[in-house]
Amino acid sequence: SRYEYVRSFERENILLPQSHIVIRVDGRGFHKFSDHYDFEKPNDEKALQVINEAAKQMMVTMPDIIMAYGDSDEYSFLLRKDCDLFERREFKLITTFASAFSAYYQHFWTKWIPGKPLDLERLPMFDARAVVYPNAENVMDYFRWRQVDCHINNLYNTTFWSLVLKGGMTTNEAENRLIGTLSADKNEILFKDFGINYNNIHDMYKKGTIYIREYTDFPLSKYLEDPTEAHLKRLMKRVKKSTIEQYHCDIIKDSFWTQRPYLLL
Amino acid sequence: SRYEYVRSFERENILLPQSHIVIRVDGRGFHKFSDHYDFEKPNDEKALQVINEAAKQMMVTMPDIIMAYGDSDEYSFLLRKDCDLFERREFKLITTFASAFSAYYQHFWTKWIPGKPLDLERLPMFDARAVVYPNAENVMDYFRWRQVDCHINNLYNTTFWSLVLKGGMTTNEAENRLIGTLSADKNEILFKDFGINYNNIHDMYKKGTIYIREYTDFPLSKYLEDPTEAHLKRLMKRVKKSTIEQYHCDIIKDSFWTQRPYLLL
Amino acid sequence: SRYEYVRSFERENILLPQSHIVIRVDGRGFHKFSDHYDFEKPNDEKALQVINEAAKQMMVTMPDIIMAYGDSDEYSFLLRKDCDLFERREFKLITTFASAFSAYYQHFWTKWIPGKPLDLERLPMFDARAVVYPNAENVMDYFRWRQVDCHINNLYNTTFWSLVLKGGMTTNEAENRLIGTLSADKNEILFKDFGINYNNIHDMYKKGTIYIREYTDFPLSKYLEDPTEAHLKRLMKRVKKSTIEQYHCDIIKDSFWTQRPYLLL
Amino acid sequence: SRYEYVRSFERENILLPQSHIVIRVDGRGFHKFSDHYDFEKPNDEKALQVINEAAKQMMVTMPDIIMAYGDSDEYSFLLRKDCDLFERREFKLITTFASAFSAYYQHFWTKWIPGKPLDLERLPMFDARAVVYPNAENVMDYFRWRQVDCHINNLYNTTFWSLVLKGGMTTNEAENRLIGTLSADKNEILFKDFGINYNNIHDMYKKGTIYIREYTDFPLSKYLEDPTEAHLKRLMKRVKKSTIEQYHCDIIKDSFWTQRPYLLL
């Protein structure tokens, strides 16, 4: 029609080829959301199961996702470097991730937490953004950044809510108590005041949740004989079996990555 | 942490200030979706109610939306020219629209079409894009473009499915029958072969659905005495009452727009 | 060749159609440049002639430029709203402006200031940026912004260099003397201490230089009978004669613009 | 001033950190330019010296340029991966390159080809674009792409102008003669018809011109003991001496790159 010229105002951003794409989704206003649905403090196991299951379902549906990491109300997804999903059109990628993640979250919530039906006025929603990283080092650092963040927040929240829920402080008092404290101080508060050994807390809370597409028959030792990208590509062509595995392990140390070089291919 | 440098790889696009923003959402793979859940052909009234209600809910929640237009599996939302939602950050806007729309759609579907529970493998999802228009003429043409598109598709689909469902043709035969036909030809097929007067078909199917934030006490005649933007702004400051109204009317002719100058403010 | 895939990494930004484009060039390191070539302080008439002539030549070569405004080491060019130069590809526009402006500046300098041959180590260079404005009001405000800036800088510089060159202050002393002073104070210093009536200073220094593509046979009174864009477009079709005119006038007040509505077409 | 809000319409693109930036400049309308100033066909040695000297001067002035490659009316510059020139702001980078290159070209032309003074109506101008490459392989392929292009064009041009200038063909006849010919065919025409052995033609014409920032005391053999980026970085910290060297050599084969790993650091 004579109105079609309006299409020419659309703009497109194609993400740089042959570089790693990370897409992070984050719950919108989950401070209020978690209050409204009475999340347990500091960590609500069921809510975490819902978000984890949503993330896993993303990996089931989208083979281009090689790894996911999440904690609190957020999840980060790593796409293969040579991924061509939606021809790397940014708006398609991020809006599809936001939409799909919201859809799965609502679905699993309804299924697993039937006792708390979702209100129209407070449905779970997520924003999404894509970040491009040129090399493997950046990607590892990205995930390290998220896990360090998880650790810092969790130690703070665990101590804070112990002071409030077990120590009888007001939230104001707890906040003031924690100003200026270091990690060691918080560990000590937990241990001395509440008998909690932070080390014994569930790894899911301390380290977050990792999903990886694990190539169970990857010949790591063979790869190490010639640890180049070309060799890795050749080896991966012969690899067939993969499963989606869940971990709550350290991803800051190199070992996690060196054992699975295909994550950064 | 020492990994925080990875944030510096994030990029942001701020949509041009003082220009109109249109955000369009479109169902992902609704060809298959409508098949899977046995949508009526060519139009499924209940499914349209679900998508309409989702669109209306968007307007209830987001005061910056002044108008919405939708048909089939898509909806377009017009934001006020001076809208500052998310500081006009594009990724926030489009991913929030995609997420919210998917959430509302799933919610209303579950409520209103309980006989067809949604499958995990086929949840409703939507992409979303933002387009910026510098002036009112472009915006009107945008909505005209969508309504013309609705009309063309609906006339085609109505004729096509009449040939198949009532005329006993295969889908291939119907497709071939319609190759090269003009609007007049399709109207004639409908009337002569199936006794259908296209004019009598429900306007929702022919013209789509419009929601507007209607300012019921807007003094139109006063505005017309001095139809400038400055005057309009002054008048709108005194206007208070607004309701969200649904229409299935023509938005191609000027009258729709001249009666509601505030839509393009 | 098999290497051609590298082209797919190129990115393009198309400037929003039907909106005003302003391209501003600014001399690179002209603080040092003006020192090196002993510019007169605060204003070097010859250097200004060179930059003005370069700007005028831009308008001679590029019919899409409807207006230019400049002072100090910068020039802003307004392109017609419907300009399709380089299909509105941003990188082409800005690098061509930067390149052409530098070329003309060097050319005119060499011709008009032969006494100061340009050194390879200090050739005149300019950066360039494009800014998009959706409506006429923004464009007028843009040029007002630049002219206000010119006025503020020139009053400051005139007073500063009077204190130094005529008042015998060190640059440090002059700087301190001017801290916290308002326009009125500077006017008074100029008048009382140095007998300079700022009003009598050359308008080129106080107001900058304006070039416009003037349509000498534009029927303004006819336009005012129906001051709409559609009417303006119709009138402009019949207008033929245009000349490039130079002014040093006020562009802050409305009158400059209302007399030449075609500038903002 | 109250007009400063117009600044908020400026947009900025920051090029992805830690990835390779290539900036390519290309002469504007050099088809006509070379005609106007009577360039020798197919290659004008003096004109090439001018463009080469302009490119070299770019490297003298900007230490972030590690390598340059050029032929015909174009030059490509490789910036160090960790370059922070203009904080990687794209518009600053490309407009400065366009401006500087034009300035140097005009300067050297005037100096070295005084017999052909430049006309105001036909000054040399250059566009510029930046392309980002995530890894070393892409960068090498980029330069290979340009050199292959140079080779193809030069073989074509050499044959074409031999047919015209020595063979007495019209340009139309020469064009038709070459349609569908392969490299081997062109080599044969040159040899059989004109006694020209293409291999003996000046390498500058066949392979273009390369400038590199050569680290004359780089311990290559030490590097090869542990060819990792970390090791390379450590070695480069101790390297001091560098010179800008000119070559007309093959950059398609690996050897050029493996001998100078620091180019891709």
Ligand SMILES: Nc1nc2c(ncn2[C@H]2C[C@H](O)[C@@H](COP(=O)(O)OP(=O)(O)OP(=O)(O)O)O2)c(=O)[nH]1
């Ligand atoms: N009690 C409780 N709260 C949680 C849990 N997981 C997440 N939250 C809450 C704590 C934080 O206030 C919030 C996540 O922080 P964000 O920085 O994402 O803020 P929020 O989502 O409120 O705002 P946003 O829309 O992301 O800007 O979610 C949980 O398991 N238990």
Ligand SMILES: Nc1nc2c(ncn2[C@H]2C[C@H](O)[C@@H](COP(=O)(O)OP(=O)(O)OP(=O)(O)O)O2)c(=O)[nH]1
């Ligand atoms: N039977 C039936 N089909 C409908 C109805 N509304 C929408 N659809 C179907 C018809 C179209 O195949 C599809 C919408 O077309 P699109 O161009 O959006 O394609 P689709 O969503 O399949 O792909 P996309 O992911 O948007 O590229 O939805 C309805 O009321 N009844």
Ligand SMILES: Nc1nc2c(ncn2[C@H]2C[C@H](O)[C@@H](COP(=O)(O)OP(=O)(O)OP(=O)(O)O)O2)c(=O)[nH]1
């Ligand atoms: N003495 C003198 N100086 C002038 C004249 N016109 C411009 N300038 C100098 C004064 C300023 O230091 C400089 C322009 O200021 P800018 O903000 O553009 O700074 P500059 O070009 O040094 O740095 P930039 O590369 O633009 O960031 O040029 C003149 O007529 N006479």
Ligand SMILES: Nc1nc2c(ncn2[C@H]2C[C@H](O)[C@@H](COP(=O)(O)OP(=O)(O)OP(=O)(O)O)O2)c(=O)[nH]1
């Ligand atoms: N005779 C002659 N011509 C040359 C020489 N070097 C470059 N040229 C001409 C041949 C080509 O027509 C032209 C370069 O081709 P381009 O594709 O860059 O086209 P041109 O610059 O005309 O257009 P553009 O503004 O880049 O789109 O310059 C030379 O040494 N001798």
Ligand SMILES: O=P(O)(O)OP(=O)(O)OP(=O)(O)O
């Ligand atoms: O949401 P925050 O506070 O964790 O920080 P952010 O996500 O980087 O901020 P934004 O969502 O506004 O980009």
Ligand SMILES: O=P(O)(O)OP(=O)(O)OP(=O)(O)O
């Ligand atoms: O999806 P279509 O076919 O209606 O057309 P489009 O939405 O413009 O295409 P895309 O979704 O790929 O941008």
Ligand SMILES: O=P(O)(O)OP(=O)(O)OP(=O)(O)O
């Ligand atoms: O150059 P300035 O200081 O006038 O200010 P600017 O031009 O807006 O800054 P930049 O050139 O860095 O964009």
Ligand SMILES: O=P(O)(O)OP(=O)(O)OP(=O)(O)O
């Ligand atoms: O200029 P060409 O024809 O070599 O090709 P290009 O430079 O890629 O085209 P453009 O300058 O229009 O981007």
Ligand SMILES: [Mg+2]
């Ligand atoms: Mg956030």
Ligand SMILES: [Mg+2]
């Ligand atoms: Mg959140």
Ligand SMILES: [Mg+2]
């Ligand atoms: Mg969060």
Ligand SMILES: [Mg+2]
């Ligand atoms: Mg689509």
Ligand SMILES: [Mg+2]
């Ligand atoms: Mg669809």
Ligand SMILES: [Mg+2]
């Ligand atoms: Mg659709």
Ligand SMILES: [Mg+2]
């Ligand atoms: Mg500047």
Ligand SMILES: [Mg+2]
């Ligand atoms: Mg400057």
